[in-house]
Amino acid sequence: MLPEENGTEEMNMFELKLSDFLLSDTVRALHASINEEWDSLQLSACQTAAGRALWKHIIHDPVADILAGEKYLRNLHEKIKKDKLSNAREISGVILAVRTLWFDSNIESALNSFNCGENQVVLLGAGMDARTYRLSCLKESNVFEVDFPKLLQMKATLLQAAAGFNNENQKLTLKAKSVTRVAADIRDDDWLEKLQKSGFIPGRKTVWVLEGILYYLSHIDAVQVLKTIAADCTLTHTVLLADFMNKSSTTLSHSTFHFYSDWPDHLLPTLGFSDVKVSQIGDPDAHFGLMHDPLNLFNRLRNLPRSIQTHPDDGTPCCRLYLVKASGFPQQTIP
The missing domain is CATH 3.40.50.150 (Vaccinia Virus protein VP39)
Incomplete structure (x- = not known):
């Protein structure tokens, strides 16, 4: 396997797929209130859920994406992409x-x-x-x-x-x-x-x-x-x-x-x-x-x-x- 093919395969493991339910008005409204009302300690719970959702190839959590919310999923996914592109020794998450x-x-x-x-x-x-x-x-x-x-x-x-x-x-x-x-x-x-x-x-x-x-x-x-x-x-x-x-x-x-x-x-x-x-x-x-x-x-x-x-x-x-x-x-x- 060529190096670039291996990199593509690794990025596929971290592919971000947002479900229809996650993008529904109901869930988006709930997470909007979370982002407005919670402090940094409480918001860390959503960051943790986002990590588990994006490392789904080893952590099989059926609701991590719903509990994380779109914002934290996208933020962590961007960090992972940057880490992979820069060949970082430690991938975010x-x-x-x-x-x-x-x-x-x-x-x-x-x-x-x-x-x-x-x-x-x-x-x-x-x-x-x-x-x-x-x-x-x-x-x-x-x-x-x-x-x-x-x-x-x-x-x-x-x-x-x-x-x-x-x-x-x-x-x-x-x-x-x-x-x-x-x-x-x-x-x-x-x-x-x-x-x-x-x-x-x-x-x-x-x-x-x-x-x-x-x-x-x-x-x-x-x-x-x-x-x-x-x-x-x-x-x-x-x-x-x-x-x-x-x-x-x-x-x-x-x-x-x-x-x-x-x-x-x-x-x-x-x-x-x-x-x-x-x-x-x-x-x-x-x-x-x-x-x-x-x-x-x-x-x-x-x-x-x-x-x-x-x-x-x-x-x-x-x-x-x-x-x-x-x-x-x-x-x-x-x-």
């Missing part, structure tokens, strides 16, 4: 793709470690996540999605419209045993109380998922959320899945990113977790066939000690994203 696949695979392995029985999966800062419609491993799980009231309401409205749209190729089927949306701000003291009032049962085996959310919180709020989850370890087998930025990564946006941890494997045991495993994008369990180039940003960082904050080759900040799996059992928690 690849971090999101790897992160999504890592969380998917670790949710499944965590549920398998529970050895059957009823369990719960809590998505904190769930955003436009649609795992309950695409992950078969959730078939025995009661899933709770926690996020801002207006975000969850808009998400429910979009999903309801999608479910009623007559398109057999995009049939919407719930894969989880159940899904409950909990309107709460995890920066507030009462989010756990609201979760419990919605049916969450303390003491039942639980996977807590914090994907793309911790670094938007203040240090005090982030640690408090982690402590609240760690308290569950004193009751039952508990698994935490989360991504952490290091300090250098927060410099990407001083106004947006706040919480960081250069050593989450040191922090989490002090809060009550055990068996902490930290991965970086490009590691064997965080690769998924997308990190072949040894000179891409992520592989270059993996070859440096985690303590180094600036790259010795060019002086740029070593911006790292840690993918962390931690667990706890009643008999293993720290007093």
